[in-house]
Amino acid sequence: MRYAYFPGCSLKSTGRAYAESLERVFADLALELVELKEWDCCGATTVLAVDEVASCILAARNLALAAREGLDVVAPCASCYLVLKKAKDHMAIKPDLRDAVERALKIVHLEYRDNVKVRHPLEVLLNDAGEATIKQHAMRPLAGLKVAPYYGCQLVRPHADFDNADEPTSMDRLLKACGATIVPFASKTRCCGATQTSAMPELCGDLIQVIVEDARRQKADIIATACPLCQLNVELYQPRTVQPIPIVYFTQLMGWAFGATEREVGLHRSLLSAADALMHCEARHA
């Protein structure tokens, strides 16, 4: 299987570990990621707050690049995934928006196609690889590792079509297949404060505290996420008065279970080391 890979800006900087681990996991499962040449920023939640037409052009250009390759788009960042899907939905209900996008894309020698599928790795891994195959690849199962699966807000609402908006389970299933224990986690889809946290951390600290305290109550060793902004916010802004809980990408845990080294899945980039949590689970193998 081949996919047009849309990493997005975060996976090239603060979220590099997500890119490294995702690429490793996909390669192990013989799912081929072909990075879209000359992809542009999806516009995130920000350009739409300034210029509706521009935000749609930015998203649609990437869809047009993928259409030219004839491949489905895989967008790992929760915000990129939402924005690309939303642009499609909005162009379908607003013909003048679609006209403007088509005019703009002509200037860049591209053509908009509304049949490009936008997919998230959680769904691709579940449907195109499957839990049974993943289980076979987990040569170093995450035995006894208690994981709080944190989906964040934008990944599952409201344009996503692969999981429940309030009670998602796709990440739970993937990590269970890798041998992890999934703790009940009511904060699964609570908002981390998104961009507001980076701009106004003092205002959003409470939001992160609720999420982390919830994971602590459930005695989670680690929090797993699928969003670069959730990862950064929860890593940076959880209270340091108690032992913080490390937060890593679900693909880092999968890659580790597949036998990758710490560096291969970007675990050395964590500011809150996951080594202790993973070592405990290693000890259980011995």
Added chain:
Amino acid sequence: MASNPKFSSEAGRDAEFAQWVENEIGGDRLRECMQCGLCSGTCPLGSRMDYTPRKLVTLAAQGFKREVLGSKSIWLCTSCYGCVSKCPRQINLTEVMYAFKRRAIAEGFAPKGDPMPILADEFTSMVKRNGRVSEPWLMAHVFFRNPSLAYVGMTGTAARLLRHGRLPLGSHAIDKRGELTEALGTEMKREEKKEGKEPRK
């Protein structure tokens, strides 16, 4: 009885604004709101807002333009879609919030010194110029526009991210950025021309 100074009188209502919001994505259902308040209860930052989401819905539907566009609330919306997933009347308030943000910026209602409109502006210009966003340079731009002590505390964090290879400072622009900037600019000029013909009040 003393009136609540936060709300203007009936005379402050603007029919054009109420009409405008109805034509924005998500705005067509605002009048279906039954004021249950699930949106405000779900909103992660609802308790920090001057007008809660429930109040904003009705203020907008009734044309209270100055209250809505001048509110801090719209800049606290993190776009988490919690209210959308909970609304029993299927009102897409998150999308309407984007429309409020756009119009607040365009008409100068955005609160001065609020970091969010500055961030939105810097982010958008960077993408229009380069085709991509560089997180370290974006934060630097926002800091220069809005120097605040809060950012000084972040320099330590930035240094740690840098050390872990998470803040690459090299070029982030796409090769065909000129072409993309042109395409975005052409549509922007069209929009401005269109609005010039029918000026907004």
